[in-house]
Amino acid sequence: MLSTFYGADRLDSPAAWAAAFILGVLFGLALERAGFGSSRRLAAVFYLDDLAVIKVMFTALVTAMLALLLLTGSGLLPPEHLFYLPTVYGAHLLGGLILGTGFAMGGWCPGTAAVGAASGKLDALLFLAGGVLGCLLYNELYPWLAPLAAWGEAGVDFLSPHLGLSQGAAAFYVTLLAVLVFWGCEILERRRGVGGALLSGRFLPTFSLALLLTAAVAYLVAPLDLAQVSAAGPSREAALLAQIEAGTDHIEPEELADRLLAREAGLVVADVRTEAEYRAFHLRGAIHAPLPRVHEVLAPYKNRGLIVLYSGGMTHAAQARDSLARQGFRNVYLLSEGLTGFRERVLKPASLREETPTPEKAARIRAWRAFFLAAPAAVAGPEPAEMPAPLPGLIETDWLARNLGQPWIKIIDLRSQPEYNTGHIPGAVYLSYDSLRGVVGGVSSMLLPAELLAAHFSLIGVTPRDLVVLIPGEKMHDATLVGMAAERLGHRRYAILQGGMAKWLKEKRPLTTALPAAAPSSYYPVQPGADDFTVDARAVLEASQQGRPLILDVRPAEYFRGEKSEEARAGHIPGARNRPFSEDVVAGPEGVFFKPAAELAAAYARLLPDKQSPVIVHCRTGHQASQTFFVLKRLLGYRQVKYYDAGWSEWASRPELPVAPGK
Amino acid sequence: MGDSGKPPMNPYLAGVFLGLVLTASYAVLGAGLGASGGLARLAAALSHLVAPAHTQASAYFGAWAPHYLSYYLVFMFLGLFVGGFLSAWTAGRLQPGLERGLGCPPGRRALFALGGGVLVGFASRLAQGCTSGQALSGGALLLTGSLIFLAALFIAGFAVARFFRGQWYA
Numbered sequence: 001m002l003s004t005f006y007g008a009d010r011l012d013s014p015a016a017w018a019a020a021f022i023l024g025v026l027f028g029l030a031l032e033r034a035g036f037g038s039s040r041r042l043a044a045v046f047y048l049d050d051l052a053v054i055k056v057m058f059t060a061l062v063t064a065m066l067a068l069l070l071l072t073g074s075g076l077l078p079p080e081h082l083f084y085l086p087t088v089y090g091a092h093l094l095g096g097l098i099l100g101t102g103f104a105m106g107g108w109c110p111g112t113a114a115v116g117a118a119s120g121k122l123d124a125l126l127f128l129a130g131g132v133l134g135c136l137l138y139n140e141l142y143p144w145l146a147p148l149a150a151w152g153e154a155g156v157d158f159l160s161p162h163l164g165l166s167q168g169a170a171a172f173y174v175t176l177l178a179v180l181v182f183w184g185c186e187i188l189e190r191r192r193g194v195g196g197a198l199l200s201g202r203f204l205p206t207f208s209l210a211l212l213l214t215a216a217v218a219y220l221v222a223p224l225d226l227a228q229v230s231a232a233g234p235s236r237e238a239a240l241l242a243q244i245e246a247g248t249d250h251i252e253p254e255e256l257a258d259r260l261l262a263r264e265a266g267l268v269v270a271d272v273r274t275e276a277e278y279r280a281f282h283l284r285g286a287i288h289a290p291l292p293r294v295h296e297v298l299a300p301y302k303n304r305g306l307i308v309l310y311s312g313g314m315t316h317a318a319q320a321r322d323s324l325a326r327q328g329f330r331n332v333y334l335l336s337e338g339l340t341g342f343r344e345r346v347l348k349p350a351s352l353r354e355e356t357p358t359p360e361k362a363a364r365i366r367a368w369r370a371f372f373l374a375a376p377a378a379v380a381g382p383e384p385a386e387m388p389a390p391l392p393g394l395i396e397t398d399w400l401a402r403n404l405g406q407p408w409i410k411i412i413d414l415r416s417q418p419e420y421n422t423g424h425i426p427g428a429v430y431l432s433y434d435s436l437r438g439v440v441g442g443v444s445s446m447l448l449p450a451e452l453l454a455a456h457f458s459l460i461g462v463t464p465r466d467l468v469v470l471i472p473g474e475k476m477h478d479a480t481l482v483g484m485a486a487e488r489l490g491h492r493r494y495a496i497l498q499g500g501m502a503k504w505l506k507e508k509r510p511l512t513t514a515l516p517a518a519a520p521s522s523y524y525p526v527q528p529g530a531d532d533f534t535v536d537a538r539a540v541l542e543a544s545q546q547g548r549p550l551i552l553d554v555r556p557a558e559y560f561r562g563e564k565s566e567e568a569r570a571g572h573i574p575g576a577r578n579r580p581f582s583e584d585v586v587a588g589p590e591g592v593f594f595k596p597a598a599e600l601a602a603a604y605a606r607l608l609p610d611k612q613s614p615v616i617v618h619c620r621t622g623h624q625a626s627q628t629f630f631v632l633k634r635l636l637g638y639r640q641v642k643y644y645d646a647g648w649s650e651w652a653s654r655p656e657l658p659v660a661p662g663k
Numbered sequence: 664m665g666d667s668g669k670p671p672m673n674p675y676l677a678g679v680f681l682g683l684v685l686t687a688s689y690a691v692l693g694a695g696l697g698a699s700g701g702l703a704r705l706a707a708a709l710s711h712l713v714a715p716a717h718t719q720a721s722a723y724f725g726a727w728a729p730h731y732l733s734y735y736l737v738f739m740f741l742g743l744f745v746g747g748f749l750s751a752w753t754a755g756r757l758q759p760g761l762e763r764g765l766g767c768p769p770g771r772r773a774l775f776a777l778g779g780g781v782l783v784g785f786a787s788r789l790a791q792g793c794t795s796g797q798a799l800s801g802g803a804l805l806l807t808g809s810l811i812f813l814a815a816l817f818i819a820g821f822a823v824a825r826f827f828r829g830q831w832y833a
Contacts, residue, residue, distance in 0.1 A: 002690055002691075004689070004690065004691060004692060004693025004694075005691065005692050005693055005735075006692060006693025006694050007693050011692065011693065011694065011735055012733065012734075012735075016692060016735050017733075017735055017737075017738040018738070019691050019692060019735075020692060020735035020736065020738040020739040020742070021738040021739065021741060021742040021745075022742065023684065023687060023688045023691065023692070023696070023739055023742065024738065024739035024740060024741060024742020024743045024745070024746060025742040025743075025745050025746035025749070026684045026687070026742075026746060027681075027684050027688075027696050027739065027742065027743055027746060027795075028742060028743040028744065028745060028746025028747035028748075028749075028750065029746040029747070029749065029750045030677060030680045030681040030684050030746075031681070031743075031746075031747065032746065032747045032750035032751050032754070032756070033671070033672045033677050033680065033750055033754070034671060034672060034674060034677035034678070034680075034681065035670075035671025035672070035674075035677075037747060037750075037751055037756060038762060039762045039776070040762050040763075040764075040831055041671070043824070043827075043831055044831070045820075046820045046821055046824030047824060047828065047831070047832075052671070052674040054817075055674035055675060055678060056674045056675075056677050056678040056681060057678070057794075057798075057799060058678065059674070059675050059677075059678020059679055059681075059682060060678045060679070060681035060682035060685060060799060060803075061682065061799055061802045061803050062682065063678065063679050063681075063682025063683060063685075063686070064682040064683075064685040064686045064689070064799075064800075064803035065802075065803045065804070065805065067682065067683065067686040068686060068689055068803060068804065071686070071690060077689075077690055081693050082689055082693050082694070082804070083693055083694040083695075084801075084804060084806060085791060085792065085797065085800070085801045085806055085808065085809060086808070087806060087807045087808030087809075087811075088790075088791070088808055089807075089808065089811065091789050091790055091791070092790050092797070092808040092809070092811045092812040092815070093811050093812070093815050094786075094789060094790075094815075095786045095787070095789040095790025095791075095797075095812060095815075096786075096790060096798075096811065096812035096813065096814065096815025096816040096818075096819065097786075097815045097816075097818070097819040098782050098783075098785065098786035098789065098819070099782070099783050099786035099787060099790065099793060099794070099812075099815075099816050099819075100815060100816035100817060100818065100819030100820035100822075100823075101779075101782055101819045101820070101823050102778075102779040102780065102781070102782030102783035102784075102785075102786060103779065103783060103794070103816065103820050104779075104819070104820040104821075104823050104824045104827055105775050105778055105779035105782065105823070105826075105827050106775060106776045106777075106778065106779015106780050106782075106783060107762070107775070107776065107779065107830075107831075108776070108779065108780070108783075109698070109783060109793050109794040109795070110698035110699040110702050110783060110784075110787060110793045110794070110795070111696075111698035111743060111793065111794060111795040112794075113780070114698060114740060114743040114744050114747060115743060115744075115746075115747030115750075115751075116747070116762075117744065117747075118743075118744045118745070118746075118747035118748035118751060119747060119748070119751035119756055119757055119758060120751075120757050120758055120759035120760065121758070121759075121760065121761070121762055122759070122760060122761040122773075123761050123762050123763070123772060123773065123776035124776075126773055126776040126777045126780065127776045127777065127779055127780035127783070128702065128780060129777060129780060130776065130777040130778060130779060130780020130781040130782075130783070130784060131699070131702050131706075131780040131781070131783055131784035131787070132702065132705060132706040132709060132780075132784060133706075133777075133780070133781050133784060134780060134781040134782060134783060134784020134785035134786070134787070134788070135702060135703045135706035135707070135784045135785070135787075135788055136706050136709075136710055137781065137784075137785055138723065138784070138785050138788040138789065139706070139707070139710065139718075139721050139722075139723040139724045139788075140721070142721065142722045142723040143722055145789070146722065148789065149788075149789055154807070154808070156806070157806060157807040157808060158804075158805055158806060158807065159805045159806070159807045159810055160805060162807065167805065170805055171805065174805065182675070198673075198675075203673070203675075204675075207675050296726060297726070299726055300726055300727075300728070
């Protein structure tokens with residue numbers, strides 16, 4: 001039985017290089033003897049003046065095809081020891097068209113040009129120089145060409161199954177076709193008076209018969225389906241299974257974290273998820289090796305150092321590992337429990353863990369978190385071009401529909417739970433805005449502290465790089481209140497759906513009743529000091545006494561005037577101005593919309609002359625004021641907007657604070 | 664500049680010879696013949712000479728860093744020159760010069776040869792091989808992509824040949 005260099009994974013050895021050199025010499029000899037050291041003769045095929053190119057090429061193809069069938073069919077050459085070029089339909093079609101054009105233009109192809117150059121042909125040398133330029137051009141343009149190069153990837157793909165034939169039968173028909181083509185070539189050459197000498201004499205009939213007989217024999221000895229045998233070599237498969245069995249192909253998250261932290265040389269961590277997922281979050285230092293290109297990307301590290309693959313869970317990484325093992329990679333390991341396990345076992349802060357870690361373990365966790373989470377530059381997010389701009393801001397239903405399913409988008413549905421359960425945007429999670437509020441320091445309905453908000457974000461799977469899309473039901477201020485939570489966490493990547501759920505429904509956009517397929521909890525880190533906008537009663541009292549910043553009471557006018565009251569006292573903070581929040585939105589059966597920015601800008605310009613004017617917004621509980629905050633700060637660009645969360649609810653209940661009676 | 668030296672071999676026998684060399688390549692190396700792979704490695708090595716950091720960081724050539732030329736197809740490419748030279752020499756076909764039709768100015772032929780090379784070099788990367796590495800080697804295993812490539816190559820060649828006729832015929 002023959003063992004090939006490829007099969008033994010020694011194609012990169014000097015012995016293989018020597019063999020390749022000798023084969024190259026024979027290859028050059030064959031091409032030159034065929035007369036392919038002449039561009040004129042090669043190009044003549046395209047003008048039907050000399051069909052030698054077709055004859056030689058087709059004969060060589062058929063000869064090798066039959067010889068390989070005989071070798072594999074007789075068991076001399078194990079089919080899994082051969083390298084099969086994967087098919088990429090689009091790239092092969094387009095590449096063939098461009099290459100054919102270059103062939104007709106230059107009169108050479110790379111192999112024949114090498115032979116031509118060796119025969120002293122200057123045009124062959126020029127052609128090769130052009131070839132080098134073409135390769136350089138391809139390399140420079142590769143970032144843009146990569147999708148094209150992968151256009152129509154089909155893996156190793158044999159023609160025979162497409163025709164419903166076995167490999168042996170397909171080979172027989174191809175041989176038959178070749179014989180017909182050869183006779184056609186000779187007849188055509190004779191008619192054109194440029195050859196066809198072989199039509200007379202015994203050569204062509206004898207040759208045709210010999211080919212067909214060989215094809216018949218090959219058909220008989222080649223019952224094997226190449227496509228099946230090539231998929232997996234038995235010996236490698238067994239070794240692989242043994243390795244999986246022994247569990248020696250896994251690495252635990254803690255161990256990987258420590259080794260990455262130590263910046264171990266020769267350790268390559270590869271993320272096999274999609275590009276969008278990789279961009280949204282990846283382990284610090286991990287390279288991106290998406291499944292379709294995993295061989296290509298990892299080729300430089302084959303059997304050098306240690307490769308650790310990870311995906312979200314384990315499935316995709318295991319798939320990639322199996323495929324790499326079949327290609328002879330012996331240094332590939334899997335991250336146990338994938339990224340989910342890594343988040344849970346490495347990134348989760350000590351305070352949120354079920355078992356209180358020992359002080360040493362807690363110190364280790366802090367070190368891991370500092371390394372993996374504190375480097376936002378290493379954690380790339382989606383390209384700005386994909387994000388709606390500016391953020392925080394508004395997005396339209398069109399944009400959301402186009403980007404549904406992007407892993408870096410987290411949709412939060414703020415309607416009631418029955419409404420959510422009977423149909424929501426695919427991928428959306430339900431959240432009650434009120435779950436983000438609670439009693440803080442004796443004051444009710446306060447936005448929760450950052451740590452608790454971060455825990456909420458973690459539970460619904462939001463990470464710092466995600467775009468949070470808020471879907472209001474009937475009230476825009478439900479969405480802006482969750483927006484305030486994001487603001488408190490320093491999470492700027494959030495947007496509110498203009499029109500809300502009503503517009504989505506009206507436009508008959510996609511809906512589902514199923515829960516999001518995978519909503520793993522994530523870990524949301526707390527950024528201390530992100531909230532620099534929430535003010536307390538003392539700051540508001542000062543503003544009231546000094547007349548600056550402007551206090552903007554956004555409650556309905558009758559509450560401001562004291563005609564209506566649900567609190568201890570009626571009225572408003574002395575010096576405050578009233579701009580009811582409801583003035584900024586239009587709500588109706590079509591949905592709930594912010595008014596056009598120009599209209600809002602004109603209205604607020606009367607209250608706040610320039611964008612630097614300081615202002616404190618408040619309402620009764622902070623709910624409605626969150627909307628005015630969003631309008632001023634995020635839609636209109638006011639820079640000094642503060643938020644008195646406790647609002648009238650607290651103010652009215654503290655008798656020492658002054659109240660202006662309504663007028 | 665007409666052909667001189669011995670007339671070329673019977674194309675069918677030459678084809679059988681080439682087919683057997685290809686079979687030997689598969690039987691020994693486990694991979695087929697190839698020419699553009701070596702050319703591309705050469706391009707990467709040249710690129711490295713001019714801009715090492717850029718080449719190492721580039722998405723395509725970068726995968727081959729730092730030993731761009733330590734690849735079996737580079738050695739096969741070298742062998743091609745040696746074999747081609749030996750054969751041309753023994754057959755009396757060593758003919759230094761620019762091969763072109765009588766009516767074609769040398770400049771035009773040179774430009775076409777260079778331009779054709781650029782297209783072929785580029786296309787060979789896109790299709791992961793050229794006439795030998797993709798069409799012939801993959802075709803012999805009846806791989807779908809290789810056969811599509813082979814058909815597209817001839818279709819395009821026949822379709823555009825008329826525009827380049829002037830370099831061969833008066």
